[in-house]
Amino acid sequence: MSVPLVTRPPSTGSAAGRARRISRRRLVVLTLAVLVVAALAGTLMFGQTFYPPRDVIRVILGEQVPGASFTVGRLRLPRAVLAAAAGFSFGLAGVTFQTMLRNPLASPDIIGISSGASAVAAMAIVTLSLGRTEVSVFAVVAGLAVALLVYTLAFRDGVVGTRLILIGIGISAMLDSVTSYVLSQAAEWDLQEAMRWLTGSLNGADWDQALPTLAALAVLTPVLLARSRDLSAMQLGDDTASALGVRVERTRITVIVAAVGLIAVATAAAGPIAFVAFLSGPIAARVVGPGGSPLVPAGLVGSLLVLVADFCGQFAFGARYPVGVVTGVLGAPYLVYLIIRTNRTGGSL
């Protein structure tokens, strides 16, 4: 055991407060993770028919259980995995944008990136009848193109958050109308497909959708986590971050590409589930407290939001609603609240 040369009384230093905040943060992240697992387990067990945990576990382990093998293994499991993975992707990518651009309104679903991925995915599936992988690739390319377009249009001696957000909202509206047009022109389009590309839906989710989303998460999450300290420094302004040794431009490009990749792949699978990217970061910041990195908590909040909203959409009301309708109902008031608050405090967007 090493003996410190200088012992500092813990009550006077900043260490005590920091330790307290870190342990609180760990507790919150752990709680969120437990809640996500509980929500996953819940959606696997409950539904039109209840299956006990024992059956669910046997199905996951690959055993044949009459009834459960189909309902849990083929219907509920891919849907739940896609819900959790897409939610995590949206939450993580959303908070990355919000942190980097220092504005809660700057999330990819507000500034048109989700809409771009969605419009192109809808086009690729409905008009060009492409397969899953191609659709994902198209969506990623479209997401990056929209990000580049918004960024370029907003650039004038550097990028100002407000200008970028307003331009993004405009582009987003344009792309949404493209989606509507594509759907209206399709020879045979059904309501489910339309809902997926307009607000996001997990209906008919299968492994073909869940696996690419999981794969993108597995590759891109470490990329973003490795940049989380740089992102924290960039919250202090680009100049301060550079002075702290952050390569601001390089970090920005890496982070944008990774976050757009996450958003686009998840959107290609589940549609632009409304407001999840926008809501997760602020909710995570609220429960975790400021100071630490919000990335993982926001991802967990995203998973939880999508899992719970999808479950509610399926079973809580008389009719079945796609998940995006439920999250949309949750998200819209928050958007209004944010705008009212910035108006009151006299701030700009």
Add this chain to the structure above:
Amino acid sequence: MTSNHSLSAERLTLGYGERTVIESLDLAVPPGRITAIVGANACGKSTLLRSMSRLLAPREGRVVLDGKEVHRLPAKQLARTLGLLPQSPIAPEGITVADLVGRGRHPHQSVFSRWNDQDDAAVDSALEATRTTELADRSVDELSGGQRQRVWIAMALAQQTDLLLLDEPTTFLDASHQIEVLDLLTDLNQARGTTIVMVLHDLNLAARYADHLIALAEGRLHAAGTPEEVLTCENVRAVFGLDSRVIEDPVSLRPLMLPIGRHHVVPPRDAPARTGVAREAGR
């Protein structure tokens, strides 16, 4: 502990887009001393400071730290030697003082390293030096302007650099807080030998607190040297286009500039020959 780092600019030309802000400028920062950069608005003071800390790449010429070109050094390595406090840094909403100051440890950390005792010690000593220890758990949003500026300086101190560049650290502060910040920087310079370079608006505060003054005029170096050498009425007229009289400040024995405008100027009866009057006051 004294810093012996040499920081200099060689034929430095800087600009944004079409506009050239600094042209072919040579300067050397005296190690272990306090240097103040003064000049009229928009003369390129902040631009020069930004370039000296790698934030702005030179069009021509170079900034040299210990014989190496600043813009070629690895970002983190430079950030362990040279710190910069920009004019308006942004505090994330709700962040505590301790966490904000902790961000100053960034160049000492890597992707995989954990927060350690050294980081704690650096943050504590930065809080202590800026007398913000008792604010550690408060939210930065709640602080007054003077306290907030001290916290930002603490963040720069936690970076533990031998050179510290500050862009107008006293703007938006009232008189007592301006003095407080400048005293703090002097403490730092005397106790740790930190080389300090700051852009200052107030000529008289610059002359009082700096060992070395650099006066810029229209993107060029107009004068550099001790306050006595630089703060003269001729230089004030050349740099600011302002008539003035420079006397010895009875408090600090440094030069003190008294501006001469069109109003409230008494015709001099027995003008002291020592410093001279810049203008024949009309009778």
